[in-house]
Amino acid sequence: MKRAQRGEVxxxxxxxxxxWTFFHRLASPRYFYELAGKLVPWLGWGTALFLVAGLYxxxxxxxxxxxxxxxxxxxxxxxxxxxxxxxVYVLMAGAGFIGLVWRIKMAEVVAxxxxxxxxxxxxxxxxxxxxxxxxxxxxxxxxxxxLTSELILLxxxxxxxxLESAIEDRRTAARASSLLALVGVVxxxxxxxxxxxxxxxxxxxxxxxxxxxxxxxxxxxxLLLMTLAFKLFFFTMLLVRARSEVxxxxxxxxxxxxxxxxx
Amino acid sequence: MTSFHEFIHMGGFAFxxxxxxxxxxxxxxxxxxxxxxxxxxxxxxLARRSRGSSR
Numbered sequence: 001m002k003r004a005q006r007g008e009v010x011x012x013x014x015x016x017x018x019x020w021t022f023f024h025r026l027a028s029p030r031y032f033y034e035l036a037g038k039l040v041p042w043l044g045w046g047t048a049l050f051l052v053a054g055l056y057x058x059x060x061x062x063x064x065x066x067x068x069x070x071x072x073x074x075x076x077x078x079x080x081x082x083x084x085x086x087x088v089y090v091l092m093a094g095a096g097f098i099g100l101v102w103r104i105k106m107a108e109v110v111a112x113x114x115x116x117x118x119x120x121x122x123x124x125x126x127x128x129x130x131x132x133x134x135x136x137x138x139x140x141x142x143x144x145x146x147l148t149s150e151l152i153l154l155x156x157x158x159x160x161x162x163l164e165s166a167i168e169d170r171r172t173a174a175r176a177s178s179l180l181a182l183v184g185v186v187x188x189x190x191x192x193x194x195x196x197x198x199x200x201x202x203x204x205x206x207x208x209x210x211x212x213x214x215x216x217x218x219x220x221x222x223l224l225l226m227t228l229a230f231k232l233f234f235f236t237m238l239l240v241r242a243r244s245e246v247x248x249x250x251x252x253x254x255x256x257x258x259x260x261x262x263x
Numbered sequence: 264m265t266s267f268h269e270f271i272h273m274g275g276f277a278f279x280x281x282x283x284x285x286x287x288x289x290x291x292x293x294x295x296x297x298x299x300x301x302x303x304x305x306x307x308x309l310a311r312r313s314r315g316s317s318r
Binding site: 059060061064069070071073074077078081116117120123124127128131132134135233237240241243244247248251256257260261 | 264270273274275276279280282283284286287290291293294295298299301302305306309310312313314
C-alpha cells in the first residue's frame with residue numbers, strides 16, 4: 001500500500017491558496033491602503049460613466065409610464081437607493097460580525113465606513129419615496145409596513161453612528177456598534193417581505209419576482225444602469241473613507257508617517 | 264422625451280421629479296466632498312504630528 005506523503009492532503013490547490021493569501025494581505029492595513037488608492041480612480045470613472053448613461057436613459061430616453069406618466073422616473077433613484085440601503089446594512093453587519101469574531105481590524109474599518117453611506121441611501125430612498133407617494137397616493141407619508149420599517153433602518157444607521165462615535169476607544173466602539181448592527185439585521189427581512197406580509201400602499205416587487213420583471217426593457221435598462229452606478233459609487237466612497245480611517249488607526253506606524261509626510 | 268420643454272415639464276410632475284433628483288444630487292455631492300475633505304484634514308493633522316515628533 002502506498003503511503004500518503006506528508007503534507008499531501010494539507011496543501012490546498014494553488015488557486016485556493018492564492019485566494020487566501022490575497023485575503024490575508026487585504027487584512028493588512030498598509031496593503032489595503034495602497035490597493036484601495038489604485039482602485040478609487042477606476043471605480044470613480046466607472047460610477048460617472050454608468051451615472052451619465054443611467055440618467056440619460058431614465059430621464060430622456062425611456063418613455064412615460066402608461067399609468068403614472070413621467071412621475072415614475074423617480075424610480076431610477078428610489079429603487080437603487082432602497083436596494084443599496086439593504087445591501088449596505090447586510091455588508092456592515094457582516095463586516096461587524098467578522099470583526100467581532102476574528103478581530104480583523106480591516107473588517108472593523110469597513111463596518112464603520114459603511115454606516116454614513118448606508119444612512120445616505122436610506123435617507124434618499126425615504127425622501128424620493130415620499131415625493132413619489134404624493135402624486136401617486138395623495139400623501140407624502142403613511143405609517144405602513146414598508147415605509148415604517150425603512151424609517152427604522154435609518155434610525156439603526158444613525159444609532160450605529162452615534163454609538164460608534166460616543167465610545168473613545170476604537171476597538172471597544174467597533175465591538176459595541178457591531179453588536180447593535182447584528183441585532184438590527186432582523187429588520188432586513190421585515191423590510192423585504194413587508195409588501196407581502198402586510199396590506200400596504202407600497203407596490204410589490206416589479207423586478208425580482210417569479211416570471212421575470214414586469215417592466216419594459218427601455219425602463220429596465222436605465223434602472224439597472226443606475227443600480228450599477230449606485231453600487232460603484234458606494235464602493236468608491238467606501239474605499240476613500242476606509243483609507244482615511246486606516247491612516248488614523250495606524251497613525252503611529254512608520255509607513256503612515258512616510259505616506260503623510262511625503263506629500 | 265422629444266423636446267426640452269417636455270423634459271423640464273415632466274408631464275406636470277416637474278416638482279416631484281426634479282426635487283427627487285435635486286436631493287439625489289445633493290446627497291451624492293455631500294458623499295463625495297465630505298470624505299475627500301476629511302481625508303485631507305487627516306493627512307494634514309498626521310503630517311503635522313509626525314513632523315513635530317521627529318524634531
